[in-house]
Amino acid sequence: MKKPSNPFIISGYLGPSYFCDRKEETKSIRSAVENGRNLTLLSLRRMGKTGLIKHSFQQLKSKKINLIYVDLLHTTDLSTMVKEFAKATVNQLSLGVMKISLQKITTLFSGLYPTFTIDPLSGSPSVEFDIHKVKQGAKTLEEIFTLLEKHTAHVIVAFDEFQIITSYPEKNVEAILRSHIQHLNNVSFIYSGSQKHIISSMFGDAKRPFYQSTQFLSLEPIHTKEYHAFISSHFKNAGIEIAKGDVDFLLDWTHHHTFYVQYFCNRLFDLKVTDPNTTVFHVIDKIFQENEAVFTSYRTLLTSQQSHLLTSVAKEGWVHQPTSKDFLSKYRLTSSAIQRTLPALIQKEFLTREERGYRVYDVFLGRWLAEKF
Ligand SMILES: Nc1ncnc2c1ncn2[C@@H]1O[C@H](COP(=O)(O)OP(=O)(O)OP(=O)(O)O)[C@@H](O)[C@H]1O
Ligand SMILES: [Mg+2]
Known part of the structure; x- marks a missing residue:
């Protein structure tokens, strides 16, 4: 199988070497x-x-x-x-x-x-x-x-x-x-x-x-230990240094969601090849810049109430109980507004419900909303 120039592939399958765990x-x-x-x-x-x-x-x-x-x-x-x-x-x-x-x-x-x-x-x-x-x-x-x-x-x-x-x-x-x-x-x-x-x-x-x-x-997210080892070894094999803290950070920032981890690493690898001083924050800037137009257009698809709830969940990262007093008062929401908007956001796949709670389905969109609004 042909060796890709970047080991973090973001489409298809290229063999066990590029596949984690x-x-x-x-x-x-x-x-x-x-x-x-x-x-x-x-x-x-x-x-x-x-x-x-x-x-x-x-x-x-x-x-x-x-x-x-x-x-x-x-x-x-x-x-x-x-x-x-x-x-x-x-x-x-x-x-x-x-x-x-x-x-x-x-x-x-x-x-x-x-x-x-x-x-x-x-x-x-x-x-x-x-x-x-x-x-x-x-x-x-x-x-x-x-x-x-x-x-x-x-x-x-x-x-x-x-x-x-x-x-x-x-x-x-x-x-x-x-x-x-x-x-x-x-x-x-x-x-x-x-x-x-x-x-x-x-x-x-x-x-x-x-x-x-x-x-x-x-299929759940890949475990931290395995993903950490996979990411570190691919950087190491290419002679690129990456701090342990950076890998921990990016795994957490992407919620361990495979595509987003792969995409993040792909960009980090690419940037570090030309500038070894690149940090994870440069990657985040790039991702936000590139997606700004699409993410802004997503917001126009939503009512202002839906948009407000989506941003509130994004800021929290995970929301276990959206009708809890704390969440409602922190974001000035009402329980009836949640009951009206939550099902629509799930149905449109803007939010997903997991065991840990609700989060924004598209990881990059969630991080962007949390930072910009
Ligand atoms: N175990 C893995 N190790 C490394 N990369 C992976 C792994 N599993 C998937 N990927 C990569 O993550 C991305 C998303 O994976 P994939 O397309 O298999 O997901 P999917 O669940 O089928 O997505 P969709 O629901 O969109 O069809 C792809 O770029 C794929 O190459
Ligand atoms: Mg698929």
Whole structure:
């Protein structure tokens, strides 16, 4: 794998050297899929679900298991979902351990019209489907599952951003998928999502098709000790000095939220390469400057009451009980105003509710509000 110039990556997965910890979680995923249990991976946005799936796949690669990763993020209906699923499946089956010929695959799907392309650099074949030609979504879905079932090899399918299927115009997608999935013995599924209430209700409501069909894995922030060691060692390997106090500070400032930690370290690394005297405060200035316009526009999306509550939570960092006397009097809020505005801020994902209390979902926005207002 190509070595990145900055070891703190902020998109994608580049291998175990650039991936911090998650040993227990990787073990749980491995144990689940190897023992025929399906798994639901849940976390806040940008905590590292996709990275963990990719990392687990990397660890399972040697085991001759077919790994199919389906990103549902940009799907809008059954037909676009089937297109993504078919693309991931066909590419894996033709290139992975099954090595089915591409010609054979075309004859297996009656509803799909694939176009084969060859990557000019790697020479690897790849398949695309024209969306307009993906008719009869339910039928093609059945064909994909039949194809998977016919194979004796173990297959793992990861559906990333799975909650999206509940927003499709077709109302029966959950039931259709479940009816296929429950008959497969050689295929394990990983479902991942960040909208906790939707995922919890999909898998925890007795009236829903996926009720109690999976093991839950909740992805929490990476532990301080592990993240500290990871950050320090990457700076050290590059010959850049970083004080222990700075690492403690940045982990706390980013609430240990993976993407924000990675982004902070990426900027700090970048700045320190040219100026070793750069401090964490220079990074904060940069982050605030760059995001000022976006953060200001966010505020225009909110009513003045919502904006006031959001800023009040931002100043506190964490608010365990928003209707407590102390919080209300400190920020001149009323309990009825909280009851009106809090649900909207959660629904719009400006605030998140964790065990420790409420906090601003976007860490940088929260820090900016706390400092500027
Ligand atoms: N264990 C890790 N060590 C280092 N970087 C990580 C780790 N996990 C994730 N990242 C990085 O953090 C960022 C966010 O991770 P990722 O995209 O996996 O989160 P996600 O939960 O899937 O987010 P979303 O909800 O937006 O899909 C990415 O840049 C990823 O490379
Ligand atoms: Mg993701």
